[in-house]
Amino acid sequence: GAQPVPPPIEDTSMKLVNDAAHPWMPLLPGQQRGPCPGLNTLASHGWLPRSGVATPAQIVTAVQNGLNMEYRRALEVTYAAFLVNGNPLTNLLSIGGLSRLTGSAPPTPALASGLSTHGTFEGDASMTRSDAALGDNHSFNETLFQQIVDISNKVGGGKYNASAAAEVRFQRFQDSVMRNPGFFFSTPRFDTAFIETVFPIVFFVDGRSTDASLDLHVMRDFFQNSRMPPDFHRRGTPSSGSGPEEDMVMNAHDYVPGFNNGSGTCVFLPPPASSSHLVAVNSFVADPNFMGTQTDVLCSLYEKFVNTTRELYPSPQGDLRVALNKNLDNFFIPVSSRCAQIFPFP
Ligand code: HEM
Ligand code: MG
Structure with a gap:
């Protein structure tokens, strides 16, 4: 009970x-x-x-x-x-x-x-786990982690920070739009997907550090091996994860809650370059009911x-x-x- x-x-x-x-x-x-x-x-x-x-x-x-x-x-x-x-x-x-x-x-x-x-x-477009429709939705995925490494090297100075989070979120979103015919990115996933990318910065950075960026080896150990660094200290104040970083990630690119609906028209991206795409991909439309009655x-x-x-x-x-x-x-x-x-x- x-x-x-x-x-x-x-x-x-x-x-x-x-x-x-x-x-x-x-x-x-x-x-x-x-x-x-x-x-x-x-x-x-x-x-x-x-x-x-x-x-x-x-x-x-x-x-x-x-x-x-x-x-x-x-x-x-x-x-x-x-x-x-x-x-x-x-x-x-x-x-x-x-x-x-x-x-x-x-x-x-x-x-x-x-x-x-x-x-x-x-749900879909996770940071290090595949979309369920495209593969394993719960195990660490090395290819996806390498994309995080690449982005962190490009925009985070070699670490995972809010700028990297913003680009990781967008890349994962675009990838799902283009490859997952059943891509779903409305409530609740629209609400969890952004904050999820900020959690590593908020919760996996050692509490003694004042740096809002995460070492990539430490990040891998949490994501792949479920392991804290030796001597890891939790942060010194409780956090919900919400705050300026989450807003930054949400506002860095244009998002609307929605899904691929198979119509072949996409509100974001140009039509697929190659006809090998399934007809249902790249057909992202806004969800008119994403707020329910609220x-x-x-x-x-x-x-x-x-x-x-x-x-x-x-x-x-x-x-x-x-x-x-x-x-x-x-x-x-x-x-x-x-x-x-x-x-x-x-
Ligand atoms: C996903 C961190 C608490 C359930 C994630 C992800 C991160 C994360 C970083 C994204 C993983 C990825 O996309 O590769 C954390 C931290 C927590 C916490 C640091 C506490 C401080 C919780 C709690 C629950 C939960 C309390 C539920 C009981 C989930 C689920 C997902 C997830 C179901 C998968 C969502 C998805 O990506 O499809 N979490 N989490 N988490 N978390 Fe947590
Ligand atoms: Mg997922």
């Missing part, structure tokens, strides 16, 4: 987090890792269960303790993910793929299949995850319904000052 949200952590100061109690350990068979280098790294250092299967409360506490993510952002992201990819009956979520450790699943169409599940939280971006994201939960659980009964409602209440807590609560299972 569901649990209440954990309290915020008390000590949010800078501190050593790759410490004796949290050594990196290599992956054992059956342990889950997935599309998120933040959670993968926390699991490989034992801030989360090394199995990669955890309760939402464990995740909320671990992202604060291990990387100093702000409490409200931790609640928002974790309960969104838990509602669409977690198992409400056992209160467990896999940070990777489907795992026996999450217990027996609720009836379909519920997924309860972990963060690697495409299309509910995980006017505030945060509330539209909230509404989207609630509506997805409703689709995954058409008529939940008994303990399942109680657990879903508790987790929906938990998900509402971080947005309660801005949004109206939605009750899909009254």
Whole structure:
């Protein structure tokens, strides 16, 4: 069954987090890792269960303790993910793929299949993971990482900074427009894709550094090996990740939320040079419904995850319904000052 949200952590100061109690350990068979280098790294250092299967409360506490993510952002992201990819009956979520450790699943169409599940939280145009339609959406991809290296060398002076993030985001967007016929880049993905590129600068740079740029070897270790540098200190103030860097990445190029619709007309890019392209690629159009019924971006994201939960659980009964409602209440807590609560299972 569901649990209440954990309290915020008390000590949010800078501190050593790759410490004796949290050594990196290599992956054992059956342990889950997935599309998120933040959670993968926390699991490989034992801030989360090394199995990669955890309760939402464990995740909320671990992202604060291990990387100093702000409490409200931790609640928002974790309960969104838990509602669409977690198992409400056992209160467990896999940070990777489907795992026996999450217990027996609720009836379909519920997924309860972990963060690697495409299309509910995980989405297209990721930094180091392929689009699901084009390959593996959860494993580190060396080709994509080399593109980050190249861009960082060109515009970041050899490091990954906000300027590099802006160009990485645009390159990944363009690549998906041109190669993924089913490319989807509207809510929730439109909201997560920009901040995701800033997270490495905010959370993977050592707290003792005043430099808002990330060494590429350190970046690789987090993204590929789920590993913190020796002596790694978390940042000295909690952060949501939002701020001037995210705005910079969003405003560096023209974006609208939307998707490839197969029409063959694209609002951004010239027609494909080669006729070997599938007809459905390069057909990006704006999504007229990306805000749902909301006017505030945060509330539209909230509404989207609630509506997805409703689709995954058409008529939940008994303990399942109680657990879903508790987790929906938990998900509402971080947005309660801005949004109206939605009750899909009254
Ligand atoms: C993706 C960092 C917390 C779920 C990512 C990516 C980064 C990142 C950098 C992009 C990876 C890539 O595109 O190659 C972090 C950090 C966190 C954090 C530093 C905490 C401080 C969380 C939490 C959840 C989560 C709490 C949910 C419980 C995801 C998912 C993706 C992702 C599902 C895949 C999205 C996609 O690219 O398709 N994260 N994350 N993350 N993260 Fe996290
Ligand atoms: Mg992805």
